[in-house]
Structure formats: C-alpha cells, structure tokens
Amino acid sequence: MRWVIDKQFDFCYGHRVWSQELDSEFSLDSCLACRHLHGHQGRLKVCLSSDKLQNAMVTDFKHLNWLKEWINNVIDHKFIIDKNDPLFFDLMSHYCKDGVFDKSKFFYFDEGYWCCDLEIVKDNAVLVEKYEGMIVVDFVPTSENISAWILQIATKKMQKLDITVESVEFWETPKSHCKVYNF
Numbered sequence: 001m002r003w004v005i006d007k008q009f010d011f012c013y014g015h016r017v018w019s020q021e022l023d024s025e026f027s028l029d030s031c032l033a034c035r036h037l038h039g040h041q042g043r044l045k046v047c048l049s050s051d052k053l054q055n056a057m058v059t060d061f062k063h064l065n066w067l068k069e070w071i072n073n074v075i076d077h078k079f080i081i082d083k084n085d086p087l088f089f090d091l092m093s094h095y096c097k098d099g100v101f102d103k104s105k106f107f108y109f110d111e112g113y114w115c116c117d118l119e120i121v122k123d124n125a126v127l128v129e130k131y132e133g134m135i136v137v138d139f140v141p142t143s144e145n146i147s148a149w150i151l152q153i154a155t156k157k158m159q160k161l162d163i164t165v166e167s168v169e170f171w172e173t174p175k176s177h178c179k180v181y182n183f
Contacts, residue, residue, distance in 0.1 A: 011076040014039035015141040043171040080141040143178035
C-alpha cells in the first residue's frame with residue numbers, strides 16, 4: 001500500500017513572464033498579457049506519500065507548517081522576478097551596476113532566491129517598500145517553474161522525515177493549473 005495526503009496553501013504574488021510567445025492560430029490573438037507586470041491569487045497543493053504509516057499517519061499535517069511560514073515570509077504579497085528578465089535592470093536599478101546583476105547587493109537563500117539588501121536604500125522609504133517586495137530568482141516565474149521550485153524545496157525538507165513529496169500543484173488562477181511530479 002501507498003498512502004498520499006495533501007495540504008493546500010493560498011497566497012498572493014506578482015510576476016512577469018518575459019519569455020511569453022503565442023501562436024495566434026491557437027490563442028486567437030497576439031496579446032502577450034503575461035509579459036506585463038501583474039499579480040495572482042495563487043493556490044499551492046503539496047502531496048506527500050509513504051508506504052508505511054507512523055502513528056497511523058503518513059505524517060502529521062503540522063509537519064507542513066514550515067512551508068506555510070516560508071510561503072508567508074518569502075512569496076506572499078511579493079513580486080517574483082527573474083534576474084534574466086530584460087526589464088530586471090530597470091526595475092532593480094539600485095541593485096545593478098552597469099547593467100549587471102550585482103550579487104553583493106543581495107542576500108542569497110538556500111531555497112534558490114535572492115532578496116535585496118535594504119541597507120542600500122534605507123534612507124528612502126519609497127525604495128524600501130519597492131525593494132522589500134522583490135524576490136529574485138534564476139528562472140522565468142511561470143506556473144511550471146514555480147511548481148518545480150517549490151517541489152525541490154519541499155522534497156529537500158521532507159527527506160529529513162523520510163516522507164516523499166509526490167507532487168506539487170499550483171493554481172495561478174482558479175482556471176489555470178499546473179502539476180509537477182517528483183520522479
């Protein structure tokens with residue numbers, strides 16, 4: 001037997017899919033709306049599994065509280081931006097030097113993202129507000145890539161409990177959904 005449990009998390013975020021291309025035969029128009037700066041009410045579902053139960057459970061649902069806290073602290077109400085986005089240097093002008101991503105002005109986290117060192121703009125409250133809401137990643141922040149990113153983070157963390165993360169599902173909108181499996 002194999003048991004699967006899941007837990008869902010809701011959060012708001014913004015992004016831009018700078019790599020978007022459309023085939024108008026299928027899309028019926030050529031509007032590249034996802035290239036615009038925009039936001040979503042996202043929903044995430046993490047599926048955990050095991051072939052053995054501990055205390056009559058795959059694991060306690062509370063063992064995902066760390067993920068809820070991570071989502072709340074890192075990506076909820078934040079703008080996820082790819083450091084390779086052609087608009088990156090305009091949007092992050094105080095953190096780039098000569099059109100180059102200046103890693104020395106960011107804090108890197110093991111989960112694969114950077115946050116701005118707010119000391120650089122601490123004397124300007126408007127800039128602090130702007131940059132404290134930016135999460136910098138090294139991928140185009142599509143539903144597929146965000147799902148894979150969170151799958152990697154959850155898989156690494158849950159290995160400590162010998163729990164398999166089967167999949168991560170991500171709803172960018174109530175009608176647009178992605179699922180990535182851990183094989």
